[in-house]
Amino acid sequence: MSFRKNLKKKIYSGDNFMNISDVRYLPRWVILAIDLFFISCAIFFSCYLIERLSFNSTRVFNNRLYVYALIMGISVFFMYIFRTYSGIIRHSTFIDLFKLFLATFCTTVAVGFISFTYYFLTGERMIYMSVPFLAIFFATSFMLLFLLRLFVKEFFHLVREVRRSTLRKRILVVGIDEQSVAVARAILDNPSLPYYVAGFITQRHDYHSAKLLGRPILNRDKLERNSKDDLLIDGVLLIKEMMSKEEMNSWVNLFLEKDLQVLKAPSVQKLRTSDMEGSIRSLQIEDLLNRKPIRIENxxxxxxxxxxxxxxxxxxxxxxxxxxxxxxxxxxxxxxxxxxxxxxxxxxxxxxxxxxxxxxxxxxxxxxxxxxxxxxxxxxxxxxxxxxxxxxxxxxxxxxxxxxxxxxxxxxxxxxxxxxxxxxxxxxxxxxxxxxxxxxxxxxxxxxxxxxxxxxxxxxxxxxxxxxxxxxxxxxxxxxxxxxxxxxxxxxxxxxxxxxxxxxxxxxxxxxxxxxxxxxxxxxxxxxxxxxxxxxxxxxxxxxxxxxxxxxxxxxxxxxxxxxxxxxxxxxxxxxxxxxxxxxxxxxxxxxxxxxxxxxxxxxxxxxxxxxxxxxxxxxxxxxxxxxxxxxxxxxxxxxxxxxxx
Structure with a gap:
């Protein structure tokens, strides 16, 4: 209902651009219809494969229409029992996949039970080569339903990432150690932050083709050779506690030379997820003048x-x-x-x-x-x-x-x-x-x-x-x-x-x-x-x-x-x-x-x-x-x- 209202509003308001992020979720009946379409595709593929393997023209189903309807009806029943259509696809979890597995497995078992019962009572086969058919049907139907959810989940993730990268400040995280990766992951997992992690930067040269969290790892030489516009970045984020004064001054001199905004984040131990936006701040001159305090244990x-x-x-x-x-x-x-x-x-x-x-x-x-x-x-x-x-x-x-x-x-x-x-x-x-x-x-x-x-x-x-x-x-x-x-x-x-x-x-x-x-x-x-x-x-x-x-x-x-x-x-x-x-x-x-x-x-x-x-x-x-x-x-x-x- 919300999708239809939103679409109607877009059309009649004169705005013909539909932002994919505006789509909240599809109605349940649409998801169920899509799932049934893939179930029918799995049935068709299983029949086609069995017929090709049997090297004869014998049909898999004696009465194709009724058997199709039977398998589809059983599928709807177990989908209803396990509520496979109730979740928001782009937020699918392992539980949702497990419910899909149970629904397809129970459907396969039920069809097999009915098929063997029919053969026992009438002496006629309802499904030719029923065991191979059921095995192929189970694997194909589960795989199609699984790939649908995986595709939708990754598609929306990609759209969000593209949107975030265009609306937020693109930053590089200094370092590739555990602390830097953990801070980068915390930023990526927090959609409310005005930052987008575009990659990592390090002094080392042995990571030029590697990636962290799906982001490229740049070395210092590349930043020195290119401008921030060439690299499509707005700023950098460093963890002050992980650097010596000399190292931080060296990095900051380069960043300021490239007109990059320099941000600082606390160590992971001090980073509070509930206040991440307040924890990430612009680097201050005091941070560069600061030395590690000299303390005497006394x-x-x-x-x-x-x-x-x-x-x-x-x-x-x-x-x-x-x-x-x-x-x-x-x-x-x-x-x-x-x-x-x-x-x-x-x-x-x-x-x-x-x-x-x-x-x-x-x-x-x-x-x-x-x-x-x-x-x-x-x-x-x-x-x-x-x-x-x-x-x-x-x-x-x-x-x-x-x-x-x-x-x-x-x-x-x-x-x-x-x-x-x-x-x-x-x-x-x-x-x-x-x-x-x-x-x-x-x-x-x-x-x-x-x-x-x-x-x-x-x-x-x-x-x-x-x-x-x-x-x-x-x-x-x-x-x-x-x-x-x-x-x-x-x-x-x-x-x-x-x-x-x-x-x-x-x-x-x-x-x-x-x-x-x-x-x-x-x-x-x-x-x-x-x-x-x-x-x-x-x-x-x-x-x-x-x-x-x-x-x-x-x-x-x-x-x-x-x-x-x-x-x-x-x-x-x-x-x-x-x-x-x-x-x-x-x-x-x-x-x-x-x-x-x-x-x-x-x-x-x-x-x-x-x-x-x-x-x-x-x-x-x-x-x-x-x-x-x-x-x-x-x-x-x-x-x-x-x-x-x-």
Whole structure:
């Protein structure tokens, strides 16, 4: 009925094109009629073959019309009994084929029984050579009915595949391993996905004539020699977990060169069939900068935090909030999260109370430069671990407001460190930056001054706290970092602004950075500055170009790139070690201890008191001049304070 209505609608609406996918299913009586037609063909073929084999003109049936009608009637009866016509042919399963087998087998047995009974009662043969006839009839009828369903099933499958390949993005799956094949099969089995697997691509050359899941296997050379239009593909899909950073970068460079969309899928273990469309996403620049996180198996990490009171300053920021998450997983007795940003602090409170309902939290809105606000926390909670991530970090803003950097980065650190020492906290871990090495801006110099104070405090006679500093570069996805900034500019249609075509930076992930901070707390004996192997620096221009291509645009055509000049205090490249620093190895090859020059506590105490008083008076030039006295290697760059270096 639905077929007739659909056909009538197509005809009278003026649309003479009937899409095969619009046909839902044939009426049951049509399927039964087709089956009976093939049964009659099987009867005719069986008679013809028997007559040819008998080498005489004897008919197989004494009364052809009645015997035909008898076999057809018995066939209809068993088809009705086993409902062979009730299933949708293009969705036939083994059960449907088994019902066909039973129907044809029972029909053959029934005809044979009637034929032998007729011969026993009358002495005449109803069917000449009945056993050979029945055998041929059974085989022929079952085969015809089976081939009908197989043909219809494969025909509709072919139509769907052709339709999918024209309406959906044609993609190549990178790799021919089990993971890649499993992901490809999951895509093929999910008709709701907007992707069509057109083939596989591999580095190997010994699969040029082989196929996987009925799809061709291409080697890299073929993609290099041809365009995406020649190969009729729109994009590629890779499994990030199955590739090294070098391998993935090599593939992505080729794909971007060919203007292909690059998609990523999780491993099969993480792939959820119910949310496959959400699991397959465009590759992001973070995936290319990502390294396998360096994790140190250290039972002391849990021991150091379990059932202890922990203070985390800057706990609503990018680094601080991730430290909160990782520390909470270690089951401390109490986590005090301190920050002066009200809304982010409220957001991390909601998240933590939801994820860790059994952990006791205290969320404190406070400024670390106010000692009178901070000291009651140390008095009340008796902290075992202090993670100091609170700081002002944006270079141009701090260059304009140097006194604010002194009050937070130096005075705030001084308050926390002296209170940790006074109240005998076990460990104090400070988060520093690579901008503290040979600083060219106020922000980096203020962090270096804070490092010097913490190191000097370590060596005071009455101190029992282990003061540890961690130093690393830019963090992917942190607040105000370059990648989210570039993403917003691309979404707005450009242009992307870069300060200088040759500027380079180190990058690491937020979880990796925070893991380093926690591990340093267990590795350090006090006074160390831990530096992290950041890998190779990334040229910001290359970063922007890749981000534009990964977003599906052409650099300098769809999205412009313009250069704005170095900002005040900015330099072309950052360093993790100063020239006169030596390094000591740790038990992990990627983590080193920097032995930077230090100062006596009385000297740094006197200098920090002077610069804090100048900051309270808002004397910008005096603040920077004193900062250069504390950090002699501080040479201003592209800043109004360059005159102080002359």
């Amino acid at each position: 039972d002391e990490l849990r021991t150091r935090h379990f059932d202890k009171a922990v203070l985390i300053t800057g706990g609503a920021g990018s680094i601080g909030s991730e430290i909160v998450r990782q520390v909470a997983a270690l089951e401390p007795k109490l986590i005090v999260v301190l920050d002066q940003a009200e809304t982010p602090l409220y957001e991390i409170e909601i998240e933590m109370r939801s994820k860790f309902p059994l952990i006791q939290f205290k969320f404190v809105l406070a400024d670390i430069s106010n000692r009178h606000r901070i000291e009651p926390l140390f008095q009340k909670y008796n902290f075992s671990m202090v993670y100091h991530a609170a700081a002002y970090k944006h270079v141009p803003l701090i260059e304009e407001n140097p006194h604010e950097a002194i009050l937070v980065n130096i005075l705030g650190t001084k308050n926390l460190a002296t209170l940790a020492c006074q109240y005998k906290a076990n460990h104090f871990v400070m988060v520093s930056t690579d901008k503290a090495v040979k600083p060219t801006n106020v922000m980096g110099a203020s962090k270096r001054a804070a490092e010097l104070f913490v190191q000097a405090l370590q060596n005071t006679p009455a101190n029992e706290t282990k003061f540890i500093t961690t130093r690393f570069g830019n963090v992917l996805g942190s607040n105000g970092s370059v990648i989210p900034h570039f993403k917003k500019q691309i979404e707005a249609g450009g242009p992307i602004t870069i300060t200088h075509p040759d500027i380079v930076r180190y990058f690491m992930t937020i979880p990796e950075a925070c893991d380093l901070v926690l591990q340093a707390g267990t590795m350090g004996h006090g006074g160390e500055i831990f530096v992290f192997d950041m890998g190779e620096p990334v040229k910001i221009l290359d970063l922007a170009t890749r981000m534009i291509k990964l977003s599906g645009y052409e650099p300098h055509i769809d999205i412009k790139i313009i250069y704005t000049g170095l900002r005040p205090g900015e330099k072309l490249y950052e360093e993790l070690l100063s020239d006169d620093a030596t390094t000591l190895p740790t038990h992990h090859e990627k983590i080193l201890i920097s032995k930077d020059p230090d100062m006596l506590f009385d000297e740094i105490e006197s200098l920090t008191n002077q610069i804090i008083r100048a900051a309270l008076r808002r004397e910008k030039v005096e603040v920077v001049q004193l900062l250069k006295s504390i950090v002699p290697e501080f040479k201003s760059n592209n800043s109004i304070y360059e005159v102080l270096d002359k």
